[in-house]
Amino acid sequence: MARRPQRFTEDDFESLEGRASKTEQKKAVQRMAALGEQLAELSKKQIEELPVEERLIEALLDVQLITSFEARRRQFQRIGKLLRNEDESMILSYLTPKxxxxxxxxxxxxxxxxxxxxxxxxxxxxxxxxxxxxxxxxxxxxxxxxxxxxxxxxxxxxxxxxxxxxxxxxxxxxxxxxxxx
The missing domain is CATH 1.10.60.30 (PSPTO4464-like domains)
Known part of the structure; x- marks a missing residue:
């Protein structure tokens, strides 16, 4: 028995509007990881003064001690995930003096x-x-x-x-x- 195609309503499309595609979400994670790299370049004092979660501060301080390329890459991915919970404007305000x-x-x-x-x-x-x-x-x-x-x-x-x-x-x-x- 053939399945009848599902009919979509205007409401179905309205609910999707404004949502990021998977590609956009992945690119956002990559951007956040790259911002994390720039945050990690700040001094220890500047990192400790960031008004962010304690876990993010610890992750940024930890990455400065890691020497293995692969371990640093994974740590920056973790930092990128932690950054998603933070205010972008505030983070950019710390990086924009550059x-x-x-x-x-x-x-x-x-x-x-x-x-x-x-x-x-x-x-x-x-x-x-x-x-x-x-x-x-x-x-x-x-x-x-x-x-x-x-x-x-x-x-x-x-x-x-x-x-x-x-x-x-x-x-x-x-x-x-x-x-x-």
């Missing part, structure tokens, strides 16, 4: 430009920052435009833009890290 105010202003202009120009600006940004994922950038821009068209509150729109700026800052940090190596 970038400086001029760089942050430049990234803010990139965000505004990508929102206004969409694909041309996204392509140019991806050329400038090798760690950028054009698909993820497009998703952020689409979410912001959707919020604007649905007349979302100023707070919701600011939240979407902050998430976009956080992603752009992560990409810039990771791209700069890749150039330094």
């Amino acid at each position: 970038q400086g105010a001029k760089k942050l202003a430049q990234l803010d202009r990139w965000v505004e430009r990508m929102i206004a120009q969409r694909d041309p600006a996204i392509k140019e940004f991806c050329k400038s920052y090798n760690a950028a994922e054009s698909h993820t950038l497009r998703q952020h821009v689409l979410r912001i435009h959707r919020d604007i068209s649905l007349q979302a509150t100023e707070q919701e729109l600011a939240e979407s833009k902050l998430k976009f700026l956080n992603y752009v800052q992560q990409v810039a940090l990771l791209s700069d890290q890749g150039k330094a190596k």
